[in-house]
Amino acid sequence: MAGGGIKPRLAYGATDEFGFGVVENPVHLHDFHATCLHLFGIDHEQLTYRHQGRDFRLTDVHGHVVHDILA
Secondary structure: OOOOOEOOOOOOOEEOOOOOOEEEOOOOHHHHHHHHHHHHOOOOOOOEEEEOOEEEEOOOOOOOOOHHHEO
């Protein structure tokens, strides 16, 4: 993600002492996808694909852009 619009040298969030669980600023996979699509200039809520007669979104209904890491 270097050079793609993310703040340089940024560690976002924290884990417990064993690195097993998130204790601060969790980012779900849908949030990551929404942030990547935002950096590509694509609205993640408008991007859909049709599967078995139904429109689906890559970020489902849960994705949010993580604005704290954007430069």
